[in-house]
Amino acid sequence: MTMMKAAVFVEPGRIELADKPIPPVGPNDALVRITTTTICGTDVHILKGEYPVAPGLTIGHEPVGIIEKLGSNVQGYQEGQRVIAGAICPSFTSYACQDGHPAQDGGCACHGYKPMGGWRFGNTIDGTQAEYVLVPDAQANLAPVPDGLTDEQVLMCPDIMSTGFAGAEAANIKIGDIVAVFAQGPIGLCATAGARLRGASLIIAVDGVDERLAIARRLGADVTLNFRKVDVVDEILKLTGGRGVDASIEALGLQSTFEHALRVLKPGGTLSSLGVYSGDLTIPLGAFHAGLGDNRIVTSLCPGGKERMRRLLNVVASGRVDLGALVTHEYTLDKIVDAYDLFSHQRDGVLKVAIKPF
Amino acid sequence: MTMMKAAVFVEPGRIELADKPIPPVGPNDALVRITTTTICGTDVHILKGEYPVAPGLTIGHEPVGIIEKLGSNVQGYQEGQRVIAGAICPSFTSYACQDGHPAQDGGCACHGYKPMGGWRFGNTIDGTQAEYVLVPDAQANLAPVPDGLTDEQVLMCPDIMSTGFAGAEAANIKIGDIVAVFAQGPIGLCATAGARLRGASLIIAVDGVDERLAIARRLGADVTLNFRKVDVVDEILKLTGGRGVDASIEALGLQSTFEHALRVLKPGGTLSSLGVYSGDLTIPLGAFHAGLGDNRIVTSLCPGGKERMRRLLNVVASGRVDLGALVTHEYTLDKIVDAYDLFSHQRDGVLKVAIKPF
Amino acid sequence: MTMMKAAVFVEPGRIELADKPIPPVGPNDALVRITTTTICGTDVHILKGEYPVAPGLTIGHEPVGIIEKLGSNVQGYQEGQRVIAGAICPSFTSYACQDGHPAQDGGCACHGYKPMGGWRFGNTIDGTQAEYVLVPDAQANLAPVPDGLTDEQVLMCPDIMSTGFAGAEAANIKIGDIVAVFAQGPIGLCATAGARLRGASLIIAVDGVDERLAIARRLGADVTLNFRKVDVVDEILKLTGGRGVDASIEALGLQSTFEHALRVLKPGGTLSSLGVYSGDLTIPLGAFHAGLGDNRIVTSLCPGGKERMRRLLNVVASGRVDLGALVTHEYTLDKIVDAYDLFSHQRDGVLKVAIKPF
């Protein structure tokens, strides 16, 4: 067998299933047979043409699968082993990687950084919505799945969980902190779970959909606020006695969520931003204390690499966080166009869709 | 003697010398006889009515002087001792202070923070442009001046040096870093000196006045750029081989300097902002990498307290940094209206003005 | 009423109840009527004469009570308010405090530090095992107790919980970490709970008493090891596949626990030490990788101050951690000699004893 099915970007508005050759395996690569993958909000931006990729590219960046073939230099793994790889799969050899910014991997040839350069699957190389995916720099990126965990249990590790937790980690949360998380989609829910994991003692989750707020409560929120029903800035200031929150996490990418996150923040506090913005942002002078508030605004792209995946898999294996509730639908790869339709229109309470190639 | 001369805010456009009673000394206070003080850019905002303070308030927040009288609870000092105190003189007992944000001192009565609450001299209580100033929470704020240092040598410690260095400290500079500092007024010059002190190996100083750039070179800049002559963003990207800087420091408070500081920043880098802004800020989408660049934007208000002052005095005493060149003019207190006139119009190459009460 | 009952140190082997005058209240003090206090392991060292204090000193450093009288400068509190104060109650105005080390408060008169200088109650000033205690620097140290919490629920905040959590905080725990905690007395149990709060995904608790290990499981341990039954170093290396733990916490103060904590530590890992040692320590060359293992050994004294207490009270109020199980016995103040007898001999499964003055 030399051909495989893959979901490829054709043109804005069209992602279709196509036949592609199974790629050859170079010395530092691994070929992974996908057993489960999923669709990300970013993929919908690609579908709509809002984020440009090359026509013909296979989409998707969240792989769960089995090693089919290892490159000659890749050691410590076996063919047949169950693995995941991060959505962001850097080389780990570049200047940017060694400088602590692997997600901004600048590649090999210069002293530099490439914004989001660590994101390759479904962006600059073929992705995971296919029967097989070629993992580059496999030595640095393949993470074995512990026995006893299902594909669904680990499906959030490559992107959603890594990103959401990163939002909590970058927020510099201390034991006893008050944290507000704006938007409770999959990433915001993981940020809520992450804030709980870091020791926040009062977590306020904000969204416009009550079902999502209910999941937020199960994942660690103490208080939930529906922005369609209350003025969230007023409410949070009231809840904190006018003090504001120690950290706020933005998990959507809108001016309104960014601005709310800033307006509820104490002087000295951190705004941790995870959203993908689609226009210039405005920082209101007052909420920014004219630049004198000792505040921090921090952005994070999903951390990748096998060590990050290993840690997240440990969190799942230990039962600390159960993201099962996030996988609301399942499709086979041949129905992926339907899955995109459901997911992009956010129908039927969808949070995440499991895609099974067979 | 029970009365003293003091420069008070009368109304927008008018700061005048007035007679005021020398204040009584409470148990936690110290009365300091001013030997030298100075005028800050913030004071000019007050003069113009752009930053509101109560009519009748004594202006100024940069004291060098001699302890005239100590409160009954203040220990470890002697009357007659030469001291300085930080422009920001927090209580150090409030929740915000103990949480690591003394400049945002929320006072005693709640769990909270007050933006810039640590700034009291010439803002919420009488300031230093007078013959005497009352230092509250003196135990926490009086710092003895080492023998052998002149008033002029230590005059920058309370504000300019503490703020400028804080810009470098918040920029998270590592040995070998490339740092750009935008604006070379007194604070920007100290940020340049601070970047050098933290181990940056290439420091690029930007301003529109060649005289200031010349001082920047003396204080540690390797390269200087006059924004009136070159496109500084292009030039810095060229100087760094397209890589961008590890950290950029904004030291003025304009959209343009903020934006330049962001545009030259590598993904993963830190923008350390010191400026006092006067309007909403815009974050350009591209320079912000749509929120995915692992960047940090950090703001700092001048750190205060006697431990901070002690460290800065040590830096001066050791000869590491010589800010003598910053004091370009000297006036007596009775001529302070003239000094404001010179300083607010930035005439005669003025950087900082020493004010001597006698 | 001008006299009160207090447990005072008489001589090695003797702590007795005595009559003492209720102290006068200075401008920065507060007089607190104790409603519950407890006995600490340190108090037993004092009783045995192993830690010297002045004869006649009132012992105890863990206060829960009601404000009886406030000094003239103490603002934002009311008489009659329920409060706690940290076991360590620093001035927060000294150089050491402003330098980030309030527990090593050097006092006012010099540039320096005094080891453990922030610990005053029952050490350098009269303590809490009495009907009343005078809280110095009350503005910085009094923390109101939220409504609805019992004395027993907050009794661990001043010392045990603050210290145990500090052990986890200093261990630099990251999400997904493996952490081992050596000794599960009250402080070790709180370190275990603290490791859980910080996001460790595998927590290994070690002790020689199965009842304590059972409590450790309830507070967050995933695996418990009784050192009387297994070789804990072997077992932990086995559990981690030879990798070692990311962080180990020592919570007793013996060469053996310190050494075990080092032997199970990965290169690059942190040993967080809480124990009070009674002799020189030996660092074995091999476990220390001859000084080339990129390891950190960190010691922590109990953090104090009202902001720390506020955060710990929030953790209790939110239900994140329930330390009720630690208070195993209750005595009235007039029976405190019996309580010392029980506690110092560790009879009847005692963990902590609540002392009620009335």
Place this chain on the structure above:
Amino acid sequence: MTMMKAAVFVEPGRIELADKPIPPVGPNDALVRITTTTICGTDVHILKGEYPVAPGLTIGHEPVGIIEKLGSNVQGYQEGQRVIAGAICPSFTSYACQDGHPAQDGGCACHGYKPMGGWRFGNTIDGTQAEYVLVPDAQANLAPVPDGLTDEQVLMCPDIMSTGFAGAEAANIKIGDIVAVFAQGPIGLCATAGARLRGASLIIAVDGVDERLAIARRLGADVTLNFRKVDVVDEILKLTGGRGVDASIEALGLQSTFEHALRVLKPGGTLSSLGVYSGDLTIPLGAFHAGLGDNRIVTSLCPGGKERMRRLLNVVASGRVDLGALVTHEYTLDKIVDAYDLFSHQRDGVLKVAIKPF
């Protein structure tokens, strides 16, 4: 030409020049023709048999040279380019590397760490005291030398400078700090220079050789103490008014230097240890404040990788630090046995010896 000269370890007491085949170049390797290398104190330990390596191994880990041949996967370099590589040359793909501890590189096959695993040259693979060296994981480890720098100027970057600076970096130095550096051999001298680069305002250098103390002054020390002439602990406590130093750096590896470094340290301070110890260490109870002093003891192995080298090369290129004075002697490779003799007996004021293959 297929053979080369190399200095190999024969047996304890014997390192000799031998003929060896020039190694073949794998896909991730680079073959570098050495132009200058040097002898390290560690090499002397190997010579004496105190640190065991395989007989026949080529010694040396400090390469300056020219790329002779690149592996098929190594991109962004050209044959003929001048480069250095760190003494520690990790894979950067292992779990330990991605966890922030590349020097403890655990290799590929497990979740683990190998103490000093990143050190390969002259330890687990053939080293640099030869005509050619094979650099593994070349993409991650080759750093181009900026034009205009001599071999001698960059010869310290791979080990001495990286290690010494790491000692200062791990010491957590802040602007205005007081730092003591114990031992002024090549690494201690670089620690002194590093402390200066990080902003220490009073640097106290300790050694027993006045010539080294004179160099320490040139590299940044403010005060030098000869331990043969004064009691350094007393003297440092006197110099700091009894306060102690903010950080102390141990740069030799003896109980006495370690102990002095602890005894002069303030509570809350950091002891940064660089020495290679040869026996168990004792921590004196009093100097350790019985474990309650909020102290940190941190060990560092030389950081490697091309990004680290790039930064150090920048420091050299900018003229911030001039280590020229450290290269006191020069030998050709065929006289390396003589060079070992001189260096191991520390004759003729030797600090570092340049070895030139031709």
